[in-house]
Amino acid sequence: MPTDDADDAGDSSAAPTDAQQACFEAGIKFGSLYHQFAGTPISLESADSLARAMEEAIENQPHCTDVTVNVRTDVLEAALEGGAAEYTELTGRFLEVEIDVAYEGVEVVTRMAMEDGYPLMRLESVRR
Amino acid sequence: MPTDDADDAGDSSAAPTDAQQACFEAGIKFGSLYHQFAGTPISLESADSLARAMEEAIENQPHCTDVTVNVRTDVLEAALEGGAAEYTELTGRFLEVEIDVAYEGVEVVTRMAMEDGYPLMRLESVRR
Amino acid sequence: MPTDDADDAGDSSAAPTDAQQACFEAGIKFGSLYHQFAGTPISLESADSLARAMEEAIENQPHCTDVTVNVRTDVLEAALEGGAAEYTELTGRFLEVEIDVAYEGVEVVTRMAMEDGYPLMRLESVRR
Amino acid sequence: MPTDDADDAGDSSAAPTDAQQACFEAGIKFGSLYHQFAGTPISLESADSLARAMEEAIENQPHCTDVTVNVRTDVLEAALEGGAAEYTELTGRFLEVEIDVAYEGVEVVTRMAMEDGYPLMRLESVRR
Numbered sequence: 128m129p130t131d132d133a134d135d136a137g138d139s140s141a142a143p144t145d146a147q148q149a150c151f152e153a154g155i156k157f158g159s160l161y162h163q164f165a166g167t168p169i170s171l172e173s174a175d176s177l178a179r180a181m182e183e184a185i186e187n188q189p190h191c192t193d194v195t196v197n198v199r200t201d202v203l204e205a206a207l208e209g210g211a212a213e214y215t216e217l218t219g220r221f222l223e224v225e226i227d228v229a230y231e232g233v234e235v236v237t238r239m240a241m242e243d244g245y246p247l248m249r250l251e252s253v254r255r
Numbered sequence: 256m257p258t259d260d261a262d263d264a265g266d267s268s269a270a271p272t273d274a275q276q277a278c279f280e281a282g283i284k285f286g287s288l289y290h291q292f293a294g295t296p297i298s299l300e301s302a303d304s305l306a307r308a309m310e311e312a313i314e315n316q317p318h319c320t321d322v323t324v325n326v327r328t329d330v331l332e333a334a335l336e337g338g339a340a341e342y343t344e345l346t347g348r349f350l351e352v353e354i355d356v357a358y359e360g361v362e363v364v365t366r367m368a369m370e371d372g373y374p375l376m377r378l379e380s381v382r383r
Numbered sequence: 384m385p386t387d388d389a390d391d392a393g394d395s396s397a398a399p400t401d402a403q404q405a406c407f408e409a410g411i412k413f414g415s416l417y418h419q420f421a422g423t424p425i426s427l428e429s430a431d432s433l434a435r436a437m438e439e440a441i442e443n444q445p446h447c448t449d450v451t452v453n454v455r456t457d458v459l460e461a462a463l464e465g466g467a468a469e470y471t472e473l474t475g476r477f478l479e480v481e482i483d484v485a486y487e488g489v490e491v492v493t494r495m496a497m498e499d500g501y502p503l504m505r506l507e508s509v510r511r
Numbered sequence: 512m513p514t515d516d517a518d519d520a521g522d523s524s525a526a527p528t529d530a531q532q533a534c535f536e537a538g539i540k541f542g543s544l545y546h547q548f549a550g551t552p553i554s555l556e557s558a559d560s561l562a563r564a565m566e567e568a569i570e571n572q573p574h575c576t577d578v579t580v581n582v583r584t585d586v587l588e589a590a591l592e593g594g595a596a597e598y599t600e601l602t603g604r605f606l607e608v609e610i611d612v613a614y615e616g617v618e619v620v621t622r623m624a625m626e627d628g629y630p631l632m633r634l635e636s637v638r639r
Binding site: 168185 | 295296300307311313314316317341
């Protein structure tokens with residue numbers, strides 16, 4: 128039986144610990160947020176309402192304590208300058224996201240930001 | 256060559272008229288709105304921000320003059336009462352939507368509402 | 384009352400004709416296809432199964448007689464060459480799509496292809 | 512510095528271990544799969560192609576070794592019997608999903624199945 132004091136590395140027991148569950152939950156939120164909203168038409172004018180809706184929608188999910196979505200307005204503006212349209216589709220390069228999860232006393236902080244041209248979702252910290 | 260005065264019923268010419276183009280554009284907006292946002296986690300608290308984001312996102316699309324999204328709070332409340340969670344997934348039965356399109360002088364009004372248990376998207380009027 | 388012989392241009396009557404309804408239906412299918420699947424992880428290996436699923440999913444919708452989705456493999460290959468990952472997200476520039484709709488004897492052919500860097504959805508023909 | 516031997520429960524160090532990272536990655540895949548495809552039109556005829564596309568799409572994602580999607584045909588059939596249409600929208604009650612992830616020697620098995628009327632995503636095992 129896993130306990131909070133048990134080795135959580137996965138070598139001695141297959142049953143997940145609370146910290147691992149918390150990380151799994153955090154991952155679910157990130158995948159949900161990204162794939163629910165990727166492709167949404169976005170402009171400088173509509174960026175704010177979309178960011179708020181993304182935050183509040185994902186905060187509904189279990190164990191999710193806080194979601195912060197910032198639209199990188201400079202990147203969005205640059206993307207729109209070259210084009211014929213006044214909007215584009217939401218994709219990871221326009222976003223900075225933090226998602227916090229709490230599960231059975233374990234607090235997990237996760238972030239998405241661009242790295243080498245890819246939106247990278249990272250597990251920042253896992254604390255009890 | 257199609258003109259605004261031509262018979263638009265499709266029997267004499269295959270080339271679409273402005274009114275038909277306007278109706279096609281209105282359909283695109285409806286399909287976009289529905290399939291972009293269906294499945295989004297929604298609660299009584301987050302319903303407003305989602306409705307605003309849906310409106311502003313789709314209003315970005317070409318020829319779209321107005322989008323109004325009302326969440327049917329009573330239906331949402333009823334759906335949440337029976338369940339174990341405080342949120343559910345967005346689907347058509349929680350929504351009333353009006354989308355207006357203007358294309359080359361033709362104004363199209365479209366609506367989605369429940370009919371026989373299905374969310375029906377309807378072309379309400381096509382006016383010049 | 385609109386009839387098939389009536390002027391369909393929208394100036395004499397607000398009630399939509401069958402041809403206009405058919406165009407509205409065709410638009411719904413296009414918006415649905417695009418916004419349901421935009422953002423899906425796609426690679427050269429998975430392109431075929433995604434294209435088939437898109438076709439069969441949208442063919443379920445009312446009045447939809449045929450959907451053909453071609454993945455532009457050369458464009459996808461070029462997009463993957465520069466990057467660090469072996470997959471990317473589905474977006475319009477990787478697609479050529481034809482959607483056919485039949486409504487009350489009116490046949491509508493619609494296509495999506497790139498134009499000036501944007502995926503343009505076009506009403507090709509409306510025939511009785 | 513976290514090592515594979517370190518206590519992974521999150522109390523002594525905030526830096527995530529490999530097992531926690533593996534669980535985070537598994538969660539991302541599950542959230543992605545669900546929110547990318549929820550809402551897709553599905554019938555008994557199109558269920559197979561959708562299931563295959565879901566598997567292959569998510570298998571593209573980093574560290575994902577296997578995805579198995581089974582459509583619960585009996586539940587889908589029952590849902591379609593009562594209705595006027597021959598298709599419905601994909602939601603969790605029609606699905607059984609297993610997603611396997613391998614990250615730095617840690618293997619994670621996750622499953623989604625219905626529990627009390629909700630599609631529950633579960634971390635099944637975490638092994639080194």
